[in-house]
Amino acid sequence: MKKAVEDQQTHPLFRxxxxxxxxxxxxxxxxxxxxxxxxxLLAEEVKVHRLTVFKAYKQLKEDGKVYxxxxxxxxxxxxxxxxPDFEDNAIVSSYLLTNPLSDIQRVPAKYQFSQxxxxxxxxxxxxxxxxxxKVFDLYPKVMxxxxxxxxxxxxxxxxxxxxxxxxxxxxxxxxxxxTSGAQQAINxxxxxxxxxxxxxxxxxxxxxxxxxxxxxEGARLVPIEITPEGYDLEEIEALMAKHKxxxxxxxxxxxxxxxxxxxxxxxxxxxxxxERYRCLLVEDxxxxxxxxxxxxxxPFFAYDTEGWVIYISSFSKYVAPxxxxxxxxxxxxxxxxxxxxxxxxxxxxPLLNQKIFLHYYTSPRLQxxxxxxxxxxxxxxxxxxEELAATGWEWKAPQGGLNLWVKLPEEISVEVLFRLCxxxxxxxxxxEILDPLGEMKSWIRLSYSFANEGQLREGMRLLxxxxxxxxx
Amino acid sequence: MKKAVEDQQTHPLFRxxxxxxxxxxxxxxxxxxxxxxxxxLLAEEVKVHRLTVFKAYKQLKEDGKVYxxxxxxxxxxxxxxxxPDFEDNAIVSSYLLTNPLSDIQRVPAKYQFSQxxxxxxxxxxxxxxxxxxKVFDLYPKVMxxxxxxxxxxxxxxxxxxxxxxxxxxxxxxxxxxxTSGAQQAINxxxxxxxxxxxxxxxxxxxxxxxxxxxxxEGARLVPIEITPEGYDLEEIEALMAKHKxxxxxxxxxxxxxxxxxxxxxxxxxxxxxxERYRCLLVEDxxxxxxxxxxxxxxPFFAYDTEGWVIYISSFSKYVAPxxxxxxxxxxxxxxxxxxxxxxxxxxxxPLLNQKIFLHYYTSPRLQxxxxxxxxxxxxxxxxxxEELAATGWEWKAPQGGLNLWVKLPEEISVEVLFRLCxxxxxxxxxxEILDPLGEMKSWIRLSYSFANEGQLREGMRLLxxxxxxxxx
Numbered sequence: 001m002k003k004a005v006e007d008q009q010t011h012p013l014f015r016x017x018x019x020x021x022x023x024x025x026x027x028x029x030x031x032x033x034x035x036x037x038x039x040x041l042l043a044e045e046v047k048v049h050r051l052t053v054f055k056a057y058k059q060l061k062e063d064g065k066v067y068x069x070x071x072x073x074x075x076x077x078x079x080x081x082x083x084p085d086f087e088d089n090a091i092v093s094s095y096l097l098t099n100p101l102s103d104i105q106r107v108p109a110k111y112q113f114s115q116x117x118x119x120x121x122x123x124x125x126x127x128x129x130x131x132x133x134k135v136f137d138l139y140p141k142v143m144x145x146x147x148x149x150x151x152x153x154x155x156x157x158x159x160x161x162x163x164x165x166x167x168x169x170x171x172x173x174x175x176x177x178x179t180s181g182a183q184q185a186i187n188x189x190x191x192x193x194x195x196x197x198x199x200x201x202x203x204x205x206x207x208x209x210x211x212x213x214x215x216x217e218g219a220r221l222v223p224i225e226i227t228p229e230g231y232d233l234e235e236i237e238a239l240m241a242k243h244k245x246x247x248x249x250x251x252x253x254x255x256x257x258x259x260x261x262x263x264x265x266x267x268x269x270x271x272x273x274x275e276r277y278r279c280l281l282v283e284d285x286x287x288x289x290x291x292x293x294x295x296x297x298x299p300f301f302a303y304d305t306e307g308w309v310i311y312i313s314s315f316s317k318y319v320a321p322x323x324x325x326x327x328x329x330x331x332x333x334x335x336x337x338x339x340x341x342x343x344x345x346x347x348x349x350p351l352l353n354q355k356i357f358l359h360y361y362t363s364p365r366l367q368x369x370x371x372x373x374x375x376x377x378x379x380x381x382x383x384x385x386e387e388l389a390a391t392g393w394e395w396k397a398p399q400g401g402l403n404l405w406v407k408l409p410e411e412i413s414v415e416v417l418f419r420l421c422x423x424x425x426x427x428x429x430x431x432e433i434l435d436p437l438g439e440m441k442s443w444i445r446l447s448y449s450f451a452n453e454g455q456l457r458e459g460m461r462l463l464x465x466x467x468x469x470x471x472x
Numbered sequence: 473m474k475k476a477v478e479d480q481q482t483h484p485l486f487r488x489x490x491x492x493x494x495x496x497x498x499x500x501x502x503x504x505x506x507x508x509x510x511x512x513l514l515a516e517e518v519k520v521h522r523l524t525v526f527k528a529y530k531q532l533k534e535d536g537k538v539y540x541x542x543x544x545x546x547x548x549x550x551x552x553x554x555x556p557d558f559e560d561n562a563i564v565s566s567y568l569l570t571n572p573l574s575d576i577q578r579v580p581a582k583y584q585f586s587q588x589x590x591x592x593x594x595x596x597x598x599x600x601x602x603x604x605x606k607v608f609d610l611y612p613k614v615m616x617x618x619x620x621x622x623x624x625x626x627x628x629x630x631x632x633x634x635x636x637x638x639x640x641x642x643x644x645x646x647x648x649x650x651t652s653g654a655q656q657a658i659n660x661x662x663x664x665x666x667x668x669x670x671x672x673x674x675x676x677x678x679x680x681x682x683x684x685x686x687x688x689e690g691a692r693l694v695p696i697e698i699t700p701e702g703y704d705l706e707e708i709e710a711l712m713a714k715h716k717x718x719x720x721x722x723x724x725x726x727x728x729x730x731x732x733x734x735x736x737x738x739x740x741x742x743x744x745x746x747e748r749y750r751c752l753l754v755e756d757x758x759x760x761x762x763x764x765x766x767x768x769x770x771p772f773f774a775y776d777t778e779g780w781v782i783y784i785s786s787f788s789k790y791v792a793p794x795x796x797x798x799x800x801x802x803x804x805x806x807x808x809x810x811x812x813x814x815x816x817x818x819x820x821x822p823l824l825n826q827k828i829f830l831h832y833y834t835s836p837r838l839q840x841x842x843x844x845x846x847x848x849x850x851x852x853x854x855x856x857x858e859e860l861a862a863t864g865w866e867w868k869a870p871q872g873g874l875n876l877w878v879k880l881p882e883e884i885s886v887e888v889l890f891r892l893c894x895x896x897x898x899x900x901x902x903x904e905i906l907d908p909l910g911e912m913k914s915w916i917r918l919s920y921s922f923a924n925e926g927q928l929r930e931g932m933r934l935l936x937x938x939x940x941x942x943x944x
Contacts, residue, residue, distance in 0.1 A: 064812075067805035077805055102621060102815040120616030128615040129608040136601040143600040143792040143828075144592030149574060180652060184818045191688075212816055216663075320615040322824045333539040333549055340536075343574040344685055345817075346656045350825060352794045356615075 013048055017056035020046065022065065025076060032078030036066060062103065100433050101208040109427035111459025116256060116402045116447045118318055122376050124369045128320055131360045139355055147351040149343045151178025151327075155358045159327050162361075163313075167298050171329055177338050180349045181324040182286055182314035186210050186249070188341040189282055189310060192334075193246050194219045201239060201248035201279065203231075205405075205434035205443070207256055210249050210284070219246075223436040226255055228396050230262040233269055240277035247280040253296045254287035257434055257445035258405040259398025264297040271300055274308040286314040289370060291400035292378045307331035315357070317402070318373055319366065325349070325357040377402070380448040380456060387460035391467070402449035405431075408442050412470050415441070420466040426459050485520055489528035492518065494537065497548060504550030508538060534575065572905050573680040581899035583931025585918045588728060588874045590790055593924065594848050596841045600792055603832045611827055619823040621815045623650025623799075627830045631799050634833075635785075639770050643801055649810050652821045653796040654758055654786035658682050658721070660813040661754055661782060664806075665718050666691045673711060673720035673751065675703075677877075677906035677915070679728055682721050682756070691718075695908040698727055700868050702734040705741055712749035719752040725768045726759035729906055729917035730877040731870025736769040743772055746780040758786040761842060763872035764850045779803035787829070789874070790845055791838065797821070797829040849874070852920040852928060859932035863939070874921035877903075880914050884942045887913075892938040898931050 021036065030036065039057065043050040057074050060066045066074045105115050135142065150156070156173035163169040179185045186209075194200065194217040202211060204223035211221060222243050224236055230252075239245070252262035262270075274281045283300045301311035307330070314326040328338065342348070360366060384404055385397065394407040408414060414430045421428065431443025451459060493508065502508065511529065515522040529546050532538040538546045577587050607614065622628070628645035635641040651657045658681075666672065666689040674683060676695035683693060694715050696708055702724075711717070724734035734742075746753045755772045773783035779802070786798040800810065814820070832838060856876055857869065866879040880886060886902050893900065903915025923931060 064808060067808065069804070099812055099815045102812075102819060106621065117618065118616070120613040123613075123616035125613050125616055129612065132608060132615075133605055136604060140601065141592040141595075141597050143604075143794045144590070144595035144597055145794055146589065147794075149578065180822075181818050183816070187817060209816065209819075216816065322615045322617055322619075322822055324818065324822045332541070336536060336539065336549075340571055340574075343571045344655075344681065344688065345659060346653050346796065347574060347681075350652075350794055350796045350822070352828075353822060353825070356824075 014052045014055035014059065017042075017046060017048060017053055018059055021056065021060060025065070030076045032076055034076045036074040036076065038073060064098070099209060099212050101429065104427065104429060104433070107422070107427060108425075109422075110425035111455050111462065112427055112450045113446045113448070113459060113463075114427035114429050115450050116317075116445075117321065118373070118377075118402070118449050119452060120321075121452065122373060123318070123320070124365065127363075127365050127369075128356075128360060131363065132356050135352075135355045135359055138359075142352050142355055145351050147178070147348040147354060149348045150174075150339050151176065151349060152351060152354040152358065155354050156327075158358055158362060159313075163329065167302050169299070169302055169311075169329070175329055175331060175335060177328045177330075177335065177342060178349050178354055179326045179328055179342065180346065180353075181316055182284060182312050182326045183209060183213075184345065185312045185314070185326050185328045186213055186282070186284070188338055188345060189247070189328075190214055190217050190219075191341050192337045193280060199243045199245040201236070201243075201245040202436050203250060203255065204436055205257055205431060205440060206249070206436065207251060207284070208433050211436060214249070221436045224248075226252075226258060226260055226262075228260050230260070230266045231270070233266060233273065236270065237273055237277075240273060240279055244277070245279050247282050248274065249282045249284065250300075251284045251286075252300065253285055254290060254398060254401035256287065256401060257403045257429070257431075259396065259401045259403060261296050261399060267297060267300050268303040271303045271309060275306050279308075281309045282312065283309055284312045284314075286312075286317050287401040288313075289318065290374065290377060290402060292374060292381075293399065296400065301329060307334065310334065315361070318370065319361060320357065323353045323357050325353055377449055380451075380453065383453055383456045384446060384448040384460060387457060387464065391464055402447050404446045404448065406444050406446060408444065408467065409471070410442055411472065412442075412467055414444055416470060417444075417463075417467055420469070421463060424462050424466065426463055426466075428463075486524045486527035486531065489514075489518060489520060489525055490531055493528065493532060497537070502548045504548055506548045508546040508548065510545060536570070571681060571684050573901065576899065576901060576905070579894070579899060580897075581894075582897035583927050583934065584899055584922045585920070585931060585935075586899035586901050587922050588789075588917075588919045589793065590845070590849075590874070590921050591924060592793075594845060595790070595792070596837065599835075599837050599841075600828075600832060603835065604828050607824075607827045607831055610831075614824050614827055617823050619650070619820040619826060621820045622646075622811050623648065623821060624823060624826040624830065627826050628799075630830055630834060631785075635801065639774050641771070641774050641783075641801070647801055647803060647807060649800045649802075649807065649814060650821050650826055651798045651800055651814065652818065652825075653788055654756060654784050654798045655681060655685075656817065657784045657786070657798050657800045658685055658754070658756070660810055660817060661719070661800075662686055662689050662691075664809045664813050665752060671715045671717040673708070673715075673717040674908050675722060675727065676908055677729055677903060677912060678721070678908065679723060679756070680905050683908060686721070693908045696720075698724075698730060698732055698734070700730075700732050702732070702738045703742070705738060705745065708742065709745055709749075712745060712751055716749070717751050719754050720746065721754045721756065722772075723756045723758075724772065725757055726762060726870060726873035728759065728873065729875045729901070729903075731868065731873045731875060733768050733871060739769060739772050740775045743775045743781060747778050751780070753781045754784065755781055756784045756786075758784075758789050759873045760785075761790065762846065762849060762874060764846060764853075765871065768872065773801060779806065782806065787833065790842065791833060792829065795825045795829050797825055849921055852923075852925065855925055855928045856918060856920040856932060859929060859936065863936055874919050876918045876920065878916050878918060880916065880939065881943070882914055883944065884914075884939050886916055888942060889916075889935075889939055892941070893935060896934050896938065898935055898938075900935075 039050050039053045043053045065077055067077050069075055156176045159176055160171050160173045163171050190213050198219045199222055200214045200219045201222050203226040222239055281300055285299055299311055301309045311329040316324055395404050418430055429445040431440040511522050511525045515525045537549055539549050541547055628648045631648055632643050632645045635643050662685050670691045672686045672691045672693055674693050674695055675698040694711055753772055757771055771783055773781045783801040788796055867876050890902055901917040903912040
């Protein structure tokens with residue numbers, strides 16, 4: 001390795017050491033379970049500080065390239081695959097079992113802008129406790145009883161009525177499956193629908209965990225941009241005709257991360273396209289009720305008459321997230337297969353969680369709570385926007401949801417900013433992770449829903465300052 | 473179709489109609505979503521009673537071959553795969569997404585001998601309610617908070633201490649992952665370890681859902697008999713050398729369904745074999761505490777020094793089954809991968825469930841409860857054995873667990889007996905479902921843990937009578 005030259009912004013020293021080691025692994029100089037040189041030895045070899053080597057080793061460990069054993073050193077991890085293959089500008093595929101979003105969110109941070117979750121302090125915790133106690137009085141044996149695979153009948157009946165009243169969805173309780181959160185729902189659907197080499201249409205940007213799940217099934221991803229005006233339906237049709245995707249994974253209402261909402265007129269048209277090209281629409285809708293001024297348009301599911309839409313309605317974000325209750329609505333015979341997949345996954349969501357959810361969900365308290373929550377979220381959003389106003393960065397104010405999707409000037413390296421922020425205990429999500437094409441390197445997702453008002457202001461100021469230090 | 477001849481025991485009439493329809497599907501006379509002839513029409517065509525056609529259609533629907541729409545008739549289900557390929561006497565593979573055990577257990581029955589679960593009335597439900605309320609006092613924001621992916625630290629610390637004290641397992645909290653039940657644990661492990669065409673060693677008979685999960689990953693199953701004396705270690709070594717299995721899925725303590733327990737001397741030897749042939753041992757241990765007289769031998773995990781055993785310790789059966797809490801113990805770097813797989817599956821088990829479990833698990837009440845439960849289960853077992861004594865059927869009395877594994881005389885068709893029993897609301901599990909080779913047609917699994925004492929006696933008498941009606 002050439003004598004390392006420090007270039008803090010584009011190629012920090014520890015990154016160079018990192019790549020040095022990766023290259024040697026790829027060339028076969030080290031194999032799975034081989035012991036890497038000690039930190040001291042490598043530092044002498046490449047003439048850098050031991051701390052720099054340590055940083056590189058730490059990053060390698062976080063990336064799963066090496067592991068530590070018995071405090072005795074670093075060893076090469078087996079099974080490391082090379083970078084994704086790019087077959088086509090529009091298609092990317094990867095077989096790495098990774099979850100970079102989860103890795104980021106796992107790091108504790110004082111100014112927590114990386115988790116699109118709601119601050120527990122904004123949830124009515126004391127009232128939830130009351131409902132739990134009520135559940136035990138109503139169902140004394142709930143802890144000793146398993147739910148059916150499909151989910152508690154009383155809960156499905158209640159949800160079916162709710163969907164009819166609120167969204168005019170014609171839905172029987174038999175067309176609902178209760179899952180342990182939306183992520184499980186995505187997993188079950190992917191398992192049934194996707195085989196190796198199948199194509200999935202995804203928004204660009206999108207929820208990265210969904211991409212990781214699809215890739216793990218061996219599927220190829222075809223991206224379609226989402227904009228404040230929705231999608232380019234002609235482009236969607238062209239992609240459907242060309243790639244014959246099995247499904248289109250979408251989050252068209254208060255989209256994560258952009259906050260955009262696909263307009264009504266596109267909803268019916270897209271359902272018709274799905275039917276014509278036999279492409280399932282998997283509609284993930286966790287942020288529907290987190291609107292600021294007015295309710296969003298009805299779900300795509302409301303426009304579907306032939307069974308091409310699978311509707312994932314997750315209440316986790318604001319109704320006792322800790323319970324992890326989600327409902328998947330779809331028609332038969334797909335529901336038969338989904339139930340079998342659920343039986344193999346865990347044979348049924350815990351009954352206790354379903355009953356607690358049911359009783360809280362039907363309480364008048366929830367509606368009051370939702371009203372307050374919407375106001376609180378709007379306040380949070382406005383604080384973040386005020387702090388951003390001073391920067392000159394670009395973003396579109398969302399009509400709902402938990403995030404701002406912000407474009408930074410090209411001269412600022414988001415990668416460097418991310419690390420600077422990490423040092424100051426500020427976390428956010430670099431846009432690159434949410435882009436199927438792995439680009440969008442100037443965008444970042446900032447969640448305003450988790451930090452409190454003080455942390456929002458302070459964190460944003462520190463973020464601004466860090467970014468400022470990277471500008472000329 | 474030749475005029476149907478009734479042969480009640482070996483080839484009942486509705487079965488002939490069933491196969492008639494299946495053959496036409498396989499020959500392509502009907503395709504996915506085609507409407508089948510009406511019951512009346514088919515009955516006239518093949519000259520059988522309409523009820524017989526109805527039975528056949530009903531069985532086809534239960535088997536996923538047809539579905540019902542709008543009460544307007546029966547339609548061919550898409551995606552029906554043909555029967556499993558048998559490549560080798562020892563290896564079976566299948567790509568059907570099925571769960572026959574779950575299908576059986578889903579049918580309500582008055583005399584419920586098919587669910588290896590504990591009667592909720594035997595669980596201390598009132599005390600559990602108290603603990604739940606205590607949890608809310610201790611952790612007021614528990615409903616609004618997500619767990620970490622790996623699981624609540626307090627819970628993992630407690631379990632780590634428990635494993636040290638009870639099984640002398642050297643285990644840090646970092647080497648434990650909390651999952652939402654043992655089935656999820658099996659899924660995560662299978663996803664990481666198995667790729668298409670990989671081989672899995674399984675016991676014969678075994679837990680059928682695990683087989684379904686492995687097959688779904690495209691793996692091939694190689695069976696090894698489990699006997700009252702344990703395994704044939706020489707045969708295991710030969711199979712490991714020949715097939716190079718990636719893992720051996722085992723349930724060696726109060727095995728389900730047989731009740732056998734692998735003796736101590738085989739445990740260390742098998743761990744050594746696993747290390748030599750680089751075959752992971754996945755030890756599923758849900759029935760450890762359900763012993764009658766004396767504690768079983770330590771887990772295989774206790775004999776493992778090199779990280780070849782993955783230990784699944786599920787408490788669900790007797791500690792608040794409704795919570796679905798399970799702990800997976802394994803060494804790094806495998807644990808890193810397991811955590812990533814968990815993050816993709818559902819990003820963490822609900823915190824509420826973990827905290828409730830933790831507080832109940834550490835209570836003196838649980839130990840008292842366990843003592844009573846063991847006695848109750850032994851009473852149940854003895855009732856069932858008394859009723860069986862009159863039959864002359866064969867079984868080995870287990871030292872623990874929830875089931876009897878019983879061999880019927882060859883002249884009795886278990887398939888026919890199953891249907892006769894279903895008509896009388898008696899459910900059990902035909903051994904065929906639990907056999908990787910799909911044989912063992914004379915065995916049945918009878919669970920004594922779910923029905924109450926009265927139902928046990930009555931149900932067993934009816935079962936005996938039904939079997940008697942099938943004998944000459």
